[in-house]
Every structure is written in C-alpha cells, then in structure tokens.
Amino acid sequence: MPVDVPRQVDHKARRDQIAEALLDIVADHGLEAISVRAVAAQAGVSAGRIQxxxxxxxxxxxxxxxxxxxxxxxxxNEQAWPEGEPTPREALRWVLLETIPRDDRRRREWLVGVAYLIRMLANPKLRALYVDGLPRLYQLLADLVRTAQEAGDIAPDRDPDMEAELLFGLADSQGPPVVLGLRTPEQATAAIDYYLDHLFQ
Amino acid sequence: MPVDVPRQVDHKARRDQIAEALLDIVADHGLEAISVRAVAAQAGVSAGRIQxxxxxxxxxxxxxxxxxxxxxxxxxNEQAWPEGEPTPREALRWVLLETIPRDDRRRREWLVGVAYLIRMLANPKLRALYVDGLPRLYQLLADLVRTAQEAGDIAPDRDPDMEAELLFGLADSQGPPVVLGLRTPEQATAAIDYYLDHLFQ
Structure with a gap:
C-alpha cells in the first residue's frame, strides 16, 4: 500500500518536532521542566496532539x-573527508571534538545527556542507550590508536586501551567548564591538540 | 546569651537533616522528584517544618x-596521613580518588553534582559554587605536579597545567561508567594508578 509511506514519514516528522521541543526545554531547564503542557507550548501544538x-x-x-x-x-555518517579516508589522528581528533559542547547543537546534546543520566539508572530502556554506546566509543578510540601504532605513528609502548581512556577523559572533562563559560571551545580544542601532539611521534 | 548557642546548633542540625533527605532523593530520582512534600516524607518531618x-x-x-x-x-580537612605530610603522588592520588563515585557517599555526591548542573547555568548563586571550585581543583593538581617536578619525581618537560587537565579528565570520566556499573571502582582506581606510574619517574 504505497499510500502508507508518506503517512509514516509525516508521523516521524511530527514526533521529531515534539522531540525537538522537549530537547530544547531539557537543555535549558532540566528534566524537571518537562510536562505535556510545557512541551506542547514549546512545540506550538496542542497537548492533545502530543498525547x-x-x-x-x-x-x-x-x-x-x-x-x-x-x-x-x-x-x-555524513561527515565527509576532503581527501578520502582520514588518518587515525584526524579521525581521533574529529571524534574527540564531537564530544565537546562547542556550539549550540552540541551544547544541547551535552546538556541533554547530563539531564538524562540519573533517570537512566532506574530505566532499563534509557540505560541501554548509554551502556551500549560508551564501550563502543572506547573501542573506537582504542582501535584508532592501535592502527596508528601499526603505522609507526604512535610509540609501541603506549597501551591503546589506556590511551583511549585518557583521550576520552580529556575530551569528556572539558564539558562542564565549557558549558559554564570557564573555558572557551578553542581552549578545549587546544588541550586535545596538545595531547595528540605528544601521543603522535 | 549562652542559651542561644545550643539553639543555633539545633537549627543547623534540623536544616542538615532536611538537606540529607533532599540529597538522597536527588541522587536517586533527580531534581524533578523534589517537592516540599517529598522532602518532608523522606526526612520524616512535616511540610510545615520545612517551610x-x-x-x-x-x-x-x-x-x-x-x-x-x-x-x-x-x-x-579530616584526612589524616600515617606519616605526617603526604608526598605529591599520594596527595594527587587521594584527590583523584575522591572524585570517583566509589562508595555510597561519593556516589551520592557525584549524582547530586550531575543533577544540579543545568540549574547552575541559570542560577548565579548555585553557579558560583562550581565556577569557584573547578579552577581551584585544577590549580591544586597543577601545584602538586609542579612540586613533584621540583623534587625530580616528574620529568621537567611535562606541562603542569596540562597534566592537571589530563589527571582531572581521567578521574572525571570514570564517573559515568562506574555509576552505571560498566566498570568497577577498582578498575577506575587501576586506570589512575597506571597513569601516575607513567607520570612519576
């Protein structure tokens, strides 16, 4: 029934519009500001539409x-590299900078992640998102370090899993000072570049 | 008027009892679970007492x-060292392990810090707590690295401010996996010891 396809797309677009409104409220005021009424007002739709x-x-x-x-x-998925595949260093840097709340979009993502954390502990479905994602991120970073080691760009005595933790920790710990305006995104980026300069030989 | 002294102490004890109840609720359910009624029930006092x-x-x-x-x-303040003053390495390790949610008390502190973060952005009084504390923590870590460098225990080419960021980042980024049960406090401690082993020569 081809008529179902546009209808499905439309449903997704409406749900996404409501999700956009919710994410904006959560980033600005936390989960405690969420109610059907508040999300409806922010999305410009009726409470009945949300229900x-x-x-x-x-x-x-x-x-x-x-x-x-x-x-x-x-x-x-859409990240394009000017010259085909990125080097491990380019890929590492890109991933680490993605976690820094350096613009409005990433700031919202970062704050939403923080806001959801406590609720994730008690809610198995939400918890699975974090529990699945974090080890995969560590794995990705460790694999990039390992690839660079095999190419001779990182010293062989570095432990890829430990370096993955350090790299993630360095990027992750920039979040609070950047969000609070204690440090600029440029300073956070410089810290990551400083460490990459020492890691790559 | 000496009679005022116990009365003052009593007021603080009652306020602290209410704060204890609030912190327990926040760590388990987030700021959205906070109401005068909920805190009163948790503290075992009347709502009127809280008001x-x-x-x-x-x-x-x-x-x-x-x-x-x-x-x-x-x-x-109460931390006692068996043999007088701690070495810089002992002090660094102690500070870093304090930030890891490795037992019930520190887990509650960590979760409360996460829960308050978004509210701090909009509330100048709450924000000041974070904005004052974080640079002092970085400074403390950098000073300990510098002292160890002067004693010849850390190589002179290490940048103390950068090392402070890395050390804080390594400890700070252990929070989510430990709280979510993806990693044990012992594994988080091992990561910190691994890095200290490489930092100290």
Whole structure:
C-alpha cells in the first residue's frame, strides 16, 4: 500500500518536532521542566496532539533521547573527508571534538545527556542507550590508536586501551567548564591538540 | 546569651537533616522528584517544618548543595596521613580518588553534582559554587605536579597545567561508567594508578 509511506514519514516528522521541543526545554531547564503542557507550548501544538503520539511522559522522554542519538549518528555518517579516508589522528581528533559542547547543537546534546543520566539508572530502556554506546566509543578510540601504532605513528609502548581512556577523559572533562563559560571551545580544542601532539611521534 | 548557642546548633542540625533527605532523593530520582512534600516524607518531618526553615524550593536546593560541599570539605580537612605530610603522588592520588563515585557517599555526591548542573547555568548563586571550585581543583593538581617536578619525581618537560587537565579528565570520566556499573571502582582506581606510574619517574 504505497499510500502508507508518506503517512509514516509525516508521523516521524511530527514526533521529531515534539522531540525537538522537549530537547530544547531539557537543555535549558532540566528534566524537571518537562510536562505535556510545557512541551506542547514549546512545540506550538496542542497537548492533545502530543498525547496522540505518546502514551505517557516516559514514552516521550525515550523517543526524544533516541531521536537525539539518531541526529548524532546522522552527523557521523555524513561527515565527509576532503581527501578520502582520514588518518587515525584526524579521525581521533574529529571524534574527540564531537564530544565537546562547542556550539549550540552540541551544547544541547551535552546538556541533554547530563539531564538524562540519573533517570537512566532506574530505566532499563534509557540505560541501554548509554551502556551500549560508551564501550563502543572506547573501542573506537582504542582501535584508532592501535592502527596508528601499526603505522609507526604512535610509540609501541603506549597501551591503546589506556590511551583511549585518557583521550576520552580529556575530551569528556572539558564539558562542564565549557558549558559554564570557564573555558572557551578553542581552549578545549587546544588541550586535545596538545595531547595528540605528544601521543603522535 | 549562652542559651542561644545550643539553639543555633539545633537549627543547623534540623536544616542538615532536611538537606540529607533532599540529597538522597536527588541522587536517586533527580531534581524533578523534589517537592516540599517529598522532602518532608523522606526526612520524616512535616511540610510545615520545612517551610519554617526554607522560604521556597530554591532556598532549600541552595542550602542542600552548600551542605554537601561542607561535608566534602570536612572529609578533606579530616584526612589524616600515617606519616605526617603526604608526598605529591599520594596527595594527587587521594584527590583523584575522591572524585570517583566509589562508595555510597561519593556516589551520592557525584549524582547530586550531575543533577544540579543545568540549574547552575541559570542560577548565579548555585553557579558560583562550581565556577569557584573547578579552577581551584585544577590549580591544586597543577601545584602538586609542579612540586613533584621540583623534587625530580616528574620529568621537567611535562606541562603542569596540562597534566592537571589530563589527571582531572581521567578521574572525571570514570564517573559515568562506574555509576552505571560498566566498570568497577577498582578498575577506575587501576586506570589512575597506571597513569601516575607513567607520570612519576
């Protein structure tokens, strides 16, 4: 039934519009500001419209964080490199800079991640998003270090898993000072470049 | 009027009891679970008692995070070293392990810090707690690295401010995996010891 296809797309677009509104509120005011009424007002739709798409607040919260994950994934998939494949160093730098809240979009992502954390502990569905994602990120960083080691660009005595932790830690710990305006995104980037300069020989 | 002294102490004890209840709720359910009624139930007092001590929810939230900071400060002040002054390495390790949510007390502190972060952005009084504390922590770590360098225990080509960032980042980034049960406190401690082994020569 080809008529179903546009209707499906339309449903997704409406749900995404509601998720956008929710993510904006969460980043500015935290999860405690979320209600059907507040999200409806921010999205410019009726509360009934939201209740049509989401049975309850938990469903709405779960959809919004999955939508955010999808947005991030889209950005990763669409990243184009001017000269074919990136070097391990370029790829590492790109991944680390993605985690820094250096513009409005990434700032919202970072704050939403922080806001959801406590709720993830008690909610298995939300928790799975984090529990699946974090080890994969560590693995990606360790693999890039290993590839650079095999090419002779990183000294063989470095431990790839340990370097992955350090690199993630360095990037992750820039979040609070950048969000609070204690440090600029440029200073956070310089710290990452400083470490990469020492890691790559 | 000596009669005032116990009365003052009593007021602080009652406020602290209410703050304890609030911090327990925040660590388990986030700021969105906070209401006068919920805190009263957790503390085992009447809602009227809470309203007697705190004019509104913002005052209660501000008192509770200041009370938590005071608890942390007490622990730092009371830390005793078996053989007089600690070495820079011992002091560094102690500070870094304090930031890891490795037991119930530190887990609550860590989760409360996460829960308050978004509210700090909009609330100047709460924001000041973070904005004052973070640079002092970086400074403390950098000073310890510098002292160890002067004693010849860390190579002179290491940059103390950069090392402070790396050390804080390594400790700070252990929080989410430890809280989510992806990594044990022992593994987080091992990562810190691994890095200290390489930093100290």
């Amino acid at each position: 049509h798409y989401f049975a309850n607040k938990d469903e709405l919260l779960a959809y919004a964080i999955e939508y955010q994950d999808w947005l991030v994934q889209q950005r990763w | 007697h001590y705190f004019a509104n929810k913002d005052e209660l939230l501000a008192y509770a995070i200041e009370y938590q900071d005071w608890l942390v400060q007490q622990r730092w």
